[in-house]
Amino acid sequence: MKQTQSCADSLQQARLARYSPGSIKASARYLWPLAALMLLLAVNLLLDASFFQLSFQDGRLYGSLIDILNRSAPVALLAIGMSLVIATGGIDLSVGAVMAIAGAVCANLLLQTELPLALVIAAGLATGIAAGLINGTLVSYLKIQPIVATLLLMVAGRGVAQLINQGQIVTFLRPDFAWLGTGSWLGLPLPIWLVIGMFALSQLLLRRTALGLFIEAVGCNATASRYLGVNDKAIKLFVYAFAGFCAALAGMISAADIQGSDANNAGLWLELDAILAVVIGGAVLSGGRFSLLLSVIGVLIIQSLSTTIIVSGVPAKFNLLIKALVVLLVLLLQSDKFRRQLSSWLPKLRKWRKGDKA
Amino acid sequence: MMSVRYLPLWITAALLCLLFGIGGWQFDGFASLAVVSNLFSDNAFLLIVALGMTLVIISGGIDLSVGAVIALSGVAASLLISQYQWHPLLAFALILPVAALFGALMGVLIHVYKLQPFIVTLAGMFLARGLATTLSEESVAINHSFYDAIAEFGFALPGGGWVGASTMIFIVLLLLVIVLMHYSRFGTYVYALGGNSQSAELMGVPVARTTIAIYVLSSVLAALAGIVFTFYTFSGYALAGVGMELDAIAAVVIGGTLLTGGSGFVIGTVLGVLLMGVIQTYIIFDGSLSSWWTKIVIGLLLFGFIVLQKLLSRRTALTTAARSTAHG
Numbered sequence: 001m002k003q004t005q006s007c008a009d010s011l012q013q014a015r016l017a018r019y020s021p022g023s024i025k026a027s028a029r030y031l032w033p034l035a036a037l038m039l040l041l042a043v044n045l046l047l048d049a050s051f052f053q054l055s056f057q058d059g060r061l062y063g064s065l066i067d068i069l070n071r072s073a074p075v076a077l078l079a080i081g082m083s084l085v086i087a088t089g090g091i092d093l094s095v096g097a098v099m100a101i102a103g104a105v106c107a108n109l110l111l112q113t114e115l116p117l118a119l120v121i122a123a124g125l126a127t128g129i130a131a132g133l134i135n136g137t138l139v140s141y142l143k144i145q146p147i148v149a150t151l152l153l154m155v156a157g158r159g160v161a162q163l164i165n166q167g168q169i170v171t172f173l174r175p176d177f178a179w180l181g182t183g184s185w186l187g188l189p190l191p192i193w194l195v196i197g198m199f200a201l202s203q204l205l206l207r208r209t210a211l212g213l214f215i216e217a218v219g220c221n222a223t224a225s226r227y228l229g230v231n232d233k234a235i236k237l238f239v240y241a242f243a244g245f246c247a248a249l250a251g252m253i254s255a256a257d258i259q260g261s262d263a264n265n266a267g268l269w270l271e272l273d274a275i276l277a278v279v280i281g282g283a284v285l286s287g288g289r290f291s292l293l294l295s296v297i298g299v300l301i302i303q304s305l306s307t308t309i310i311v312s313g314v315p316a317k318f319n320l321l322i323k324a325l326v327v328l329l330v331l332l333l334q335s336d337k338f339r340r341q342l343s344s345w346l347p348k349l350r351k352w353r354k355g356d357k358a
Numbered sequence: 359m360m361s362v363r364y365l366p367l368w369i370t371a372a373l374l375c376l377l378f379g380i381g382g383w384q385f386d387g388f389a390s391l392a393v394v395s396n397l398f399s400d401n402a403f404l405l406i407v408a409l410g411m412t413l414v415i416i417s418g419g420i421d422l423s424v425g426a427v428i429a430l431s432g433v434a435a436s437l438l439i440s441q442y443q444w445h446p447l448l449a450f451a452l453i454l455p456v457a458a459l460f461g462a463l464m465g466v467l468i469h470v471y472k473l474q475p476f477i478v479t480l481a482g483m484f485l486a487r488g489l490a491t492t493l494s495e496e497s498v499a500i501n502h503s504f505y506d507a508i509a510e511f512g513f514a515l516p517g518g519g520w521v522g523a524s525t526m527i528f529i530v531l532l533l534l535v536i537v538l539m540h541y542s543r544f545g546t547y548v549y550a551l552g553g554n555s556q557s558a559e560l561m562g563v564p565v566a567r568t569t570i571a572i573y574v575l576s577s578v579l580a581a582l583a584g585i586v587f588t589f590y591t592f593s594g595y596a597l598a599g600v601g602m603e604l605d606a607i608a609a610v611v612i613g614g615t616l617l618t619g620g621s622g623f624v625i626g627t628v629l630g631v632l633l634m635g636v637i638q639t640y641i642i643f644d645g646s647l648s649s650w651w652t653k654i655v656i657g658l659l660l661f662g663f664i665v666l667q668k669l670l671s672r673r674t675a676l677t678t679a680a681r682s683t684a685h686g
Binding site for chain 1: 420467470471472473474476477478480481482484485487488489491492495604607608611617618648649650651652653654656657658660661664665668
């Protein structure tokens, strides 16, 4: 089907995807996820009156809101990368394993060498980019399905991280590196600043240049965009490398947070949270559009949800169950068919209630 | 053409024999019936799950929920037996229909609401794992005479081998799935769906019924695997089977099934699981290799098979293109 669409169609689709996606207006696209987040925060406020209180201690802000932001930093970074991958119609299952590899590389460099901090960070980021390039090459040049191509690194990557760590949990004592995860700047914890910085940089790179539009065009129809002169293979390579970069940054934050590298548990299943956040933010897995802001809102929804569950005093064992039900509801609300069914039921319900009163 | 179709299968079988041969040559007691029968009994639950995964993947879908369904059925079985004093068979009779319902729900979401299998079964995974932790966070031990009887049931093979109840259940299921996939109309529907769901629908394949049945079968097989897992561990635990869906998917791919759907063999998946099992056995026998090598070797194997599939499908596509002049 895809090949038969004309080039003009593809461009039109890309425009539509950017300015008025599908049948929903652009404003409505932001409305629902934001409303969900506000609702969750309001529920939190009802449950705990001190929820929005912030206190200032030792040059840093403290409070539940800051806590939510801080805890969602690694997944938010993954989600920024994942948004682009999903926008090209791909998926990256390996980001959790890449987090573990980057953490392991940094931990071992810190432990065994006297390298300056900047070089260690550069090495970690380079690891992530290298992993992303492997994924990207498999997807774009070997034409392997993204889900399989990144499954390889998801399975093998954790093994590689264990190999680097020799099966141990490697701990280090370097306050300067730990600062990445536990430090604060201008009153906010550093992970939040890293997310803000990454978000702003990516937004500039993607929306102030044509890159973002190219990514969406490739996701709509890779063949058509190639005929239009977009190098679809290079674009795909770029998004996986970008996702690897984001994953490495997230991996370094979580390694810095515990001042060690645990190859078995670092970033475990976070790829699923990141994919979920992007989907909750309204992206479709078949690609064609992205919004970094919506993805980050998706992450905040997931994180606030778990905070709400804790605050409300529901035992923690219900956490996963509630999360699953919310996710299912959000997925259903995204389905055109379900929305149509809903809108055909609602008048009937109203009629029925009116009839009841009369 | 037939030889190309069977090539991945032959390669997996050859690798399996090769590794087994190397192991037998290097270590005493490796090439014995005891090792072979352990291969089956230690991996029985994975083999059963992988059967269902083969079905799903041939149909062009994916099921990420199976690992969590294993945990859920294990916890439910052990709670019903230990806490509520149900007879195990009665507990199984309740669990399997519930699992079928769970699979049907996912199938409906995928077919009726046009949601991607990946994300639906991911939500299913959270749901099943969440239900399992809600039922019990701790591991629940099973003490029942039925389980003791199951453990003793079986017959010995020469050379210290043992064919237990789990292996027998697997073999029965394997035969059933082979008949279903390769010798029944339903199997043809599944292949057609994986080849091209639009063409399948136009040809009159009942897409709705088939899609839902596929996910029902996958969930029921996963629940059965969970029950077999309780035979193995004598307990149910909410964190059992974490990541098992990945092992199952890897086995299916190594077994030569195309992840895009429409092509593959049930027996290939069995060979895939056995190959992964032999790698693990080899690493255990060797003793000096660390367990993380298992992951790396399986990753490399996966890579090799995927590249092979690519090359084969490109060759097939070229021959088809050369043959047909009508379609460009």
